[in-house]
Amino acid sequence: MSESNLPKGWEIVKLGEIVTFLKGKGLSKNELAENGKSSCVLYGELYTNYGRVITKIKSRTDANSGVFSEPNDILIPASTTTSPLDIAIASAIIVDDVRLGGDINILRDKKTKKYDNVFLAYFLTEIRKKQIANLAQGSTIVHLYGYSLSNLSVYLPSFAEQKKIAKIILVASDKLDTITSNIDQLIQLKNSLMAKFFSKDEQYRQTVNSENQQLSSKSELVFLEDVAKRGSGHTPNKSFTAYYHGNIKWISLADSSKLDNRWISETKNKISQLGIKNSSAVIHPTGTVLLSRDAGIGKSAVMKEDMAVSQHFLTWTCSEKLNNWYLYYHLQFNKPLFERVAVGSTIKTIGLDYFKKYKIMLPSMSEQIQIAEILNVVDDKIDLLKNKKLLYQNLKTGIVQQLLTGKLRVKL
Known part of the structure; x- marks a missing residue:
């Protein structure tokens, strides 16, 4: 202007x-x-x-x-x-x-x-x-x-128009602040629920579900290896372009930002069947839970479809004794633990031996499902508010630019 x-x-x-x-x-x-x-x-x-x-x-x-x-x-x-x-x-x-x-x-x-x-x-x-x-x-x-x-x-513009523009901006800002506050409260609720559900101390393993019915505190401490098949992945030789650009979604460090958001459905890179055949990479089934063991330590997700992973990730395909969403939220809760146990000078990583001996509290399957459903409902609400916040932010940005340059005038 x-x-x-x-x-x-x-x-x-x-x-x-x-x-x-x-x-x-x-x-x-x-x-x-x-x-x-x-x-x-x-x-x-x-x-x-x-x-x-x-x-x-x-x-x-x-x-x-x-x-x-x-x-x-x-x-x-x-x-x-x-x-x-x-x-x-x-x-x-x-x-x-x-x-x-x-x-x-x-x-x-x-x-x-x-x-x-x-x-x-x-x-x-x-x-x-x-x-x-x-x-x-x-x-x-x-x-x-x-x-x-x-x-x-x-x-x-005139002082009166400035005041009117400022009022519009403040109303929009207050709306965003309210949404942000609601998101923060839900995140606190989620963290509190996970602490109660996944603490190994029995006195914290009791909580109340959405129908005010007390969840059972009976659970068993088991090796994760005994209730889920552990796997990993590999990076096909990048010198062979035929190993890439196929139709197999391949989770790598480039997808780190997509983790910790429950499902992962898209990847930056894809590999081919030839890439699978000529490397140690494998295709993991839909619903497999994955965890980053070095860069972005402790980040996790659930595969929304069959996918492969690089060697930077561990995967667990759950047996009939373990609900995959229960495992996902368990891993989410224990992320600070994984960050603490990682070792290394330049790049920290969690050794495989750690997870070979890793134990998990396992309640009944019905309780696992109930816990997973409660936490998924909270996450649904968080995601809804985050999308709403993004929408308001985009609207506010556009309107503010127009108001500040006179492209959008206000009635006095």
Whole structure:
């Protein structure tokens, strides 16, 4: 957007015409106090704890001197050790009298009533990100000085239109925050249920299902080898193209991001029957449970169709005594354990001997199925909310871009 196609009623101003530039005052993590007298923001929290709008302050301190937030302030980090693009983020703080730590650029209103800080924070981050990044200086440590932002041009509609746009953005953000909170609560519920279902301590092996009926605590500790057939895989010689590009889905390290999502149905690479014949790779049946034993240690999934795997994975084809989904969730619960027992300097791995001796608590088949169903229902709800969140994120991104550039106008 340029002056020639500026939306009707909008104006171009230099940032230095509407704000003054201040810096926060040094505040270390050691000065934080859980029940401190003052709320505060550390510069690192602009990257980790806050988004475009700061409505709730997460840290407190007993320090009673420094620089404090005022109405309509905007905060921008003053340094980073990563990419200049990372520093180009602005946060509107709508909480007053918050102590602002060092390495924070503060954009303070000159009382011109030209801008709304929520609108401007989004405009700077979404529309002026590259320009701000180009103003940063340094290589190992990248610095952004407030004075360098003075001549940055911003496009502003009327104050009333900015307020209306900001309100729309905040409503969309609140909706996303609610969905995220619901996802987090379900994940906590799932983790709590898995802890009760899969702990070896009998006192934690009792829980209540969706119909408030107590699950049996009777179970047997057995070798996994006795109730499931262990397998693995191989990588066909990549020098022979005929071994690849077939119709057999082959799970490799390239598919690591697809794991821990229950089913795995697609793979980046496929191999041919010739590749199977001329290697140690085998085709595992639908429903086989797999686990990554080195890179991405402990990640697991259930095959949605017949598939092969590389040597980086272990597989278990369950007997009639073991439900595959019960095993999947058992492995999910024990992922931290697998990460701890892995050994190696450059690349950590779990040796086969470990799983030859691996034991699993085995309740009756009916209880295994019931446990698996309960956890699958929770995962269904999590997946539904994640898809809903993605939809809202995409809608919000598109709408915000149009609102901030005047392509979509609001009625006043």
